[in-house]
Amino acid sequence: MSSRHPFAKVAVVGAGLIGGSVARRLHGAGLDVVVVDPDPQTRAGAAAAGLAVAASLGEVGADRDLVVVATPLDALPAVLAECALAAPGAVVVDVGSVKVAAARAADAAGLAGRYVGAHPMAGTEQSGFAHSFADLLVGVRWAVVRGDGPVADVVRFVVDAFAATAVVLDAAEHDRAVALVSHAPHVLANALLELTGRGGEPSAAHLAAGSFGDGTRVAGRNAERTRNMLADNAEALAGVLEDLGELIAAYRAELGDPAVLGARLQSVVDGAAAVRRPSADWRPCDDLDDVLASTGPVLIRRVEDRLEWAPVDR
Amino acid sequence: MSSRHPFAKVAVVGAGLIGGSVARRLHGAGLDVVVVDPDPQTRAGAAAAGLAVAASLGEVGADRDLVVVATPLDALPAVLAECALAAPGAVVVDVGSVKVAAARAADAAGLAGRYVGAHPMAGTEQSGFAHSFADLLVGVRWAVVRGDGPVADVVRFVVDAFAATAVVLDAAEHDRAVALVSHAPHVLANALLELTGRGGEPSAAHLAAGSFGDGTRVAGRNAERTRNMLADNAEALAGVLEDLGELIAAYRAELGDPAVLGARLQSVVDGAAAVRRPSADWRPCDDLDDVLASTGPVLIRRVEDRLEWAPVDR
Numbered sequence: 036m037s038s039r040h041p042f043a044k045v046a047v048v049g050a051g052l053i054g055g056s057v058a059r060r061l062h063g064a065g066l067d068v069v070v071v072d073p074d075p076q077t078r079a080g081a082a083a084a085g086l087a088v089a090a091s092l093g094e095v096g097a098d099r100d101l102v103v104v105a106t107p108l109d110a111l112p113a114v115l116a117e118c119a120l121a122a123p124g125a126v127v128v129d130v131g132s133v134k135v136a137a138a139r140a141a142d143a144a145g146l147a148g149r150y151v152g153a154h155p156m157a158g159t160e161q162s163g164f165a166h167s168f169a170d171l172l173v174g175v176r177w178a179v180v181r182g183d184g185p186v187a188d189v190v191r192f193v194v195d196a197f198a199a200t201a202v203v204l205d206a207a208e209h210d211r212a213v214a215l216v217s218h219a220p221h222v223l224a225n226a227l228l229e230l231t232g233r234g235g236e237p238s239a240a241h242l243a244a245g246s247f248g249d250g251t252r253v254a255g256r257n258a259e260r261t262r263n264m265l266a267d268n269a270e271a272l273a274g275v276l277e278d279l280g281e282l283i284a285a286y287r288a289e290l291g292d293p294a295v296l297g298a299r300l301q302s303v304v305d306g307a308a309a310v311r312r313p314s315a316d317w318r319p320c321d322d323l324d325d326v327l328a329s330t331g332p333v334l335i336r337r338v339e340d341r342l343e344w345a346p347v348d349r
Numbered sequence: 350m351s352s353r354h355p356f357a358k359v360a361v362v363g364a365g366l367i368g369g370s371v372a373r374r375l376h377g378a379g380l381d382v383v384v385v386d387p388d389p390q391t392r393a394g395a396a397a398a399g400l401a402v403a404a405s406l407g408e409v410g411a412d413r414d415l416v417v418v419a420t421p422l423d424a425l426p427a428v429l430a431e432c433a434l435a436a437p438g439a440v441v442v443d444v445g446s447v448k449v450a451a452a453r454a455a456d457a458a459g460l461a462g463r464y465v466g467a468h469p470m471a472g473t474e475q476s477g478f479a480h481s482f483a484d485l486l487v488g489v490r491w492a493v494v495r496g497d498g499p500v501a502d503v504v505r506f507v508v509d510a511f512a513a514t515a516v517v518l519d520a521a522e523h524d525r526a527v528a529l530v531s532h533a534p535h536v537l538a539n540a541l542l543e544l545t546g547r548g549g550e551p552s553a554a555h556l557a558a559g560s561f562g563d564g565t566r567v568a569g570r571n572a573e574r575t576r577n578m579l580a581d582n583a584e585a586l587a588g589v590l591e592d593l594g595e596l597i598a599a600y601r602a603e604l605g606d607p608a609v610l611g612a613r614l615q616s617v618v619d620g621a622a623a624v625r626r627p628s629a630d631w632r633p634c635d636d637l638d639d640v641l642a643s644t645g646p647v648l649i650r651r652v653e654d655r656l657e658w659a660p661v662d663r
Contacts, residue, residue: 156556157558176555202552208552211550212552213553222600223537223597226596228624231529239529241490241648242523242526244490246566246567249538249564249567251625253563255621258611266605276597282544283594287586291583293576296579300539302543304569307542307546311554311565348551
């Protein structure tokens with residue numbers, strides 16, 4: 036088995052911020068890339084950026100060996116069904132932010148054996164092809180979800196084509212993890228901005244500074260995208276929000292007991308480095324299939340011409 | 350009455366991040382500044398930065414016309430009592446982050462008529478004189494609290510010496526506003542970092558990216574300072590945390606009703622600009638005392654040689 040990914044002819048379906056950035060990167064790396072988007076303006080923008088374009092996968096899917104799907108989750112069932120028909124020889128990878136529902140849609144579309152879920156952990160406050168750029172998803176963490184598709188090939192693809200560190204894990208685990216580190220922060224930020232916007236304290240906005248700016252950075256933007264992201268991961272996110280609600284109530288109760296509050300805050304300080312800079316015990320990855328067959332989450336990266344892996348500590 | 354502040358001989362008590370930055374700025378502006386700090390190392394650092402130093406206000410307070418107190422709130426009663434004795438001719442301004450308790454301490458210390466509470470809305474993740482710098486508090490919002498002291502002189506002081514926009518308001522209103530835009534963000538950030546650090550989702554830290562970094566920036570640092578800030582403002586903060594808990598529960602409930610969730614998120618988008626960039630209807634301020642006599646919060650700034658004011662919309 037080659038140590039490099041096997042994909043040469045790629046279709047990217049949905050050329051928004053993420054799909055556009057995927058297409059630009061792969062095109063720049065010399066792959067044969069065609070962008071599929073139903074929106075004429077989006078296609079015009081992609082064509083102006085030097086990309087081949089098509090209005091539907093039916094026009095271009097027959098010879099593709101990889102289809103990257105970057106549409107909203109609510110379009111996934113239809114798009115994946117189209118992949119099954121129009122790209123019969125392709126591995127299909129979707130790059131959305133929730134993976135249990137995506138895997139279910141892939142099964143329903145009849146993509147068993149050739150679907151792999153992925154999720155690049157990057158983005159901007161913008162959306163649309165016009166804001167996409169080739170480096171957006173480069174050098175970041177990419178979640179790759181275990182399943183019955185060619186996971187090893189997709190791991191090699193994100194590691195090679197995006198210089199990614201792949202985080203390989205189960206779909207449910209992915210959804211719980213991103214509920215915690217991505218979706219919950221969006222809820223907290225919006226709740227804080229919403230409460231301040233109610234205007235009960237009219238001076239508050241005039242006094243807002245660093246901690247408010249940081250804490251609300253991702254809020255109050257792109258309501259539809261945020262709604263989809265949160266609602267699509269409702270089950271996992273509800274659990275995280277319940278936990279956060281309990282924690283915030285605990286902080287509130289401890290305001291009157293500074294010693295207890297101080298001990299809690301010190302424990303957060305003590306644990307901060309392990310969260311912000313999680314360690315990894317990197318080892319040579321001589322047999323990727325073997326490493327991927329383990330049950331726990333693992334990290335994969337390329338260092339020069341060799342793959343390395345590390346277990347994620349449980 | 351001069352349009353410029355009347356202070357020439359200043360003592361800064363407590364030369365940490367904030368006090369040190371105040372002292373550096375005033376010294377650089379040509380004022381006669383002496384730094385008072387009980388810690389020999391802090392005094393040595395201040396002296397190396399070219400500042401006059403003293404171990405106690407008793408040594409230097411007699412001729413001061415302004416004392417800026419930048420000590421933690423739990424030291425305020427003792428420091429303000431020392432101000433009353435050792436700096437009998439000085440206006441006393443404290444720059445801590447809660448103002449109701451500070452005003453109470455000033456009253457108890459016998460500073461009626463010559464105490465004014467203030468609060469510059471800036472800081473860094475660092476602490477201590479070594480991290481202070483002259484520009485830290487320049488060009489930012491400074492809350493100045495109404496009371497029986499010379500509020501107009503202190504407004505002129507922060508506007509002139511720090512190129513500040515002063516936000517003049519009542520102590521209780523200040524404490525509620527900063528609970529919302531400063532203290533609550535610290536609780537949310539710490540709660541999110543704490544929950545992630547529990548390790549129930551070991552992949553989470555490896556998948557954390559922008560929204561998590563933004564949402565936890567101020568967390569997991571300086572437990573003692575954070576504890577003091579939160580606990581000192583317990584009453585106002587408890588109310589804000591209760592409101593946030595209810596809001597987070599509402600988001601959670603609406604995860605299953607995307608139309609309602611989407612409408613809520615859109616309303617946050619619609620209101621975001623007014624919170625992030627609150628408008629102000631600036632007018633000439635010909636009589637500062639008159640403007641300050643109004644009951645609502647007001648903004649004051651200097652444009653070239655003239656003061657301007659704006660009401661804070663209620």
